[in-house]
Amino acid sequence: MRWTVGWSVASAAALALGPAEAEDSQSIPSALQAPEARATVQIAQAQTYGITYPQAQSPFERYKSYLAAKARSQGVREATIQSVIPGLQLNSRVMQLDHAQRPTPSNDDRPPSFAGYLERHITSSLINRGQSRYSSHWGNLSRIEQRYGVDPAVIMAIYGKETSYGSITGNFDLLEVLASLAYEGRRRTLFENEFVATLKLMDAGVRRYQLKGSYAGATGYPQFLPSVVLRLRQDGNGDGYADVWGSEDDAFASIANYLRDAGWKRGIPWGVPVNIPARLNRAAIQSRVHPTRCPAVFKRHSRWLTVAEWRTLGIVPGGRGLPDNELATLMETPGAYAPGYLLTRNYYAILDYNCSNYYALSVALLANAISAR
Numbered sequence: 001m002r003w004t005v006g007w008s009v010a011s012a013a014a015l016a017l018g019p020a021e022a023e024d025s026q027s028i029p030s031a032l033q034a035p036e037a038r039a040t041v042q043i044a045q046a047q048t049y050g051i052t053y054p055q056a057q058s059p060f061e062r063y064k065s066y067l068a069a070k071a072r073s074q075g076v077r078e079a080t081i082q083s084v085i086p087g088l089q090l091n092s093r094v095m096q097l098d099h100a101q102r103p104t105p106s107n108d109d110r111p112p113s114f115a116g117y118l119e120r121h122i123t124s125s126l127i128n129r130g131q132s133r134y135s136s137h138w139g140n141l142s143r144i145e146q147r148y149g150v151d152p153a154v155i156m157a158i159y160g161k162e163t164s165y166g167s168i169t170g171n172f173d174l175l176e177v178l179a180s181l182a183y184e185g186r187r188r189t190l191f192e193n194e195f196v197a198t199l200k201l202m203d204a205g206v207r208r209y210q211l212k213g214s215y216a217g218a219t220g221y222p223q224f225l226p227s228v229v230l231r232l233r234q235d236g237n238g239d240g241y242a243d244v245w246g247s248e249d250d251a252f253a254s255i256a257n258y259l260r261d262a263g264w265k266r267g268i269p270w271g272v273p274v275n276i277p278a279r280l281n282r283a284a285i286q287s288r289v290h291p292t293r294c295p296a297v298f299k300r301h302s303r304w305l306t307v308a309e310w311r312t313l314g315i316v317p318g319g320r321g322l323p324d325n326e327l328a329t330l331m332e333t334p335g336a337y338a339p340g341y342l343l344t345r346n347y348y349a350i351l352d353y354n355c356s357n358y359y360a361l362s363v364a365l366l367a368n369a370i371s372a373r
């Protein structure tokens, strides 16, 4: 997962959470709320009066004690805590990158066209490399499809979008990233919980050198947050161990498991292209739901109707088609490959991975291209 500049990107396979403002910062002891100012005064006073402060701790050192206590209270082994927390350092580069990449959620409903984004994000290189891996991994992918019911082309497309097929998985020390992001405070509770989840992965036998990730705290081939790794990782190659850092097949099974967990339905496509009739009554198909999570993204979608109902409105499924009793929403996509798409619940499972229509539609169309549909 990552924040994508200029587009509304809220959740990774993982940041399936409310907006940053909703994050709870109240659980932080007040001594940690504004630590910089307090420490600066202490240091300044010490310098002025020539006093040495043998016990003076930096604000981050105090924060580390708090993190250790939090991990301990959640049952992380003391040996794990002691092997990580004393040596932790703030990573200012992570904080800079986080500042630079803050999303602008209001943008998702503004750009009138998908064309530019799709052109930049579904390149012939991404398609060709995806097709090649799709066929070389076909044996395992088809077993994964049997087991989870998830379209393996979508799994491959997510893998391509997230890491360029495993070539960019992030080299930051995950624990340092998460501690830095938590300390910075914008989404403190989220990142503290991810920090503790990472320690739990170590308790489960994952070595620290494997725990690398993006500056935003996503890790491994699927670019999951650590809590998602902990909850959903799967063994895809049958060696009995779920390794999302070293095994592509384990990553594919884990992505499939994520999508199934997010509501993927076996046997139907993510959506199909449609033409938009000249006299479509848009007011009549407007959604009456007001989602709390990424509302700008869902605002582009109509209400849910069955495919049979869509037909009566002149919206006829193209491509692979959809069963008449299947529910779908309509998203108009001027400038994309088709003027609109009927979207099934499977599109929403992709959105759960990363809540942006640009992300989800480009994954979906890349999947079509990979499997030559």
Ligand SMILES: [Ca+2]
Residues within 6 Å of the ligand: 234, 235, 236, 237, 238, 239, 240, 241, 242, 243, 247, 250
């Ligand atoms: Ca495995």
